[in-house]
Amino acid sequence: MTKEQFNREILYHASLAPFRRLLTEGHISRSDYDKIDTILAQKYRPIFVSIMPQN
Numbered sequence: 199m200t201k202e203q204f205n206r207e208i209l210y211h212a213s214l215a216p217f218r219r220l221l222t223e224g225h226i227s228r229s230d231y232d233k234i235d236t237i238l239a240q241k242y243r244p245i246f247v248s249i250m251p252q253n
Contacts (some may be wrong), residue, residue, distance in 0.1 A: 203245055207246060210238055
């Protein structure tokens with residue numbers, strides 16, 4: 199993994215974390231969360247997301 203790939207992983211997960219919290223607290227729907235996740239995945243292109251199982 200290159201430094202750039204590592205940074206993209208960190209940025210993706212850090213960007214998604216507040217939305218995960220909003221989802222678990224019921225402030226946003228699963229559908230909204232999935233849309234946000236898709237946008238962030240397209241933006242940061244993390245490499246581990248495609249191999250990790252969805253919760």
